[in-house]
Amino acid sequence: MLHRRHLITSIALSASALALPAVSLAQPAATTRIVVPFAAGGPIDVTARILAEAVKGTLGTVIIDNRPGAGGNIGVSAAAKAAPDGLTLGIATTASHGINPWLFSKLPYDPAKDFSAVTQMLRVPNVLVMNADAAQRLNINSLTDLIAYAKANPGKLNYGSGGNGSAGHLAGEMFKNQARIFALHIPYNGGNPAQLGLLSGQVDFNFDNLATAAPNIRSGKLKPLAVTTAQRVAAMPEVPPVADTLPGFEIDTWWGLVVPAGTPADTVRKLNAAFTEALRSPEVKTRFAALMAEPAPSTPEQFEAFMARERSKYERMVKISGAKVD
Structure with missing residues (x-):
């Protein structure tokens, strides 16, 4: 009986010993990070956090790494220089992948060569708005009215933007x-x-972001004359x-997700599948709609081609505007 107890104990201890290396060698799940090139609290940061939460069931822990500064160039450059491991x-x-290549004489990254596209995230319409009192005083009720007034009164109109080379400036010049x-x-x-x-x-x-302008449009302080998308938008179909x-x-x-160039294609596909599934989910659509944003999931190839077209478009627009940042 005593011999049998020793045998059972020995077997148990041996099994425990065999199990120990497996426990000690187990690695924690890798953490994925999304580098946001702007400060916390803005629309890009908010939407990135919504997506990070939505993909945790597929990718595990996803953290947001805010790297603001230099009009987004610091964060974008940091992402370009990260290891191409999909994490x-x-x-x-x-701005970073459409406007800045033509606006800055030198960038710390190459938008065409330093990244691989994953998916576009969303599009946010812009809107041409007038001061409501000015529109009433000048009897401007439509875009056609604005153009007619400008032609009949050369030099009497002005428009504002967030700065030389900003999207609002370029839209105005276009x-x-x-x-x-x-x-x-x-x-x-x-x-x-x-x-x-x-x-x-x-x-x-x-020319303002619809999400930013909407509260003042609804209060009657601003008069919307036209949206800048090719079609009407659901938030303001009129x-x-x-x-x-x-x-x-x-x-x-617009904005979307990219990874450093050299990231394996199968890793890019895995990330694309996780994020496009999240972008199509009802919860994400609802949360984006509150920000006047429309999810725009795409294949890596579609997003790559889209960004190339945007660079070509903004090259012409920056030249027309004469804007330059050195």
């Missing part, structure tokens, strides 16, 4: 070019000061596109 993603934006009108550009130090300038009557119209008056006019705000 670091960056956010590509209209509008002037296609409508064959003149309006003086008034650059502000950021989107919020530009909107305050419009609300106070310092400028006559702006507002026509600029393209209805100026065919081919299309400009909106």
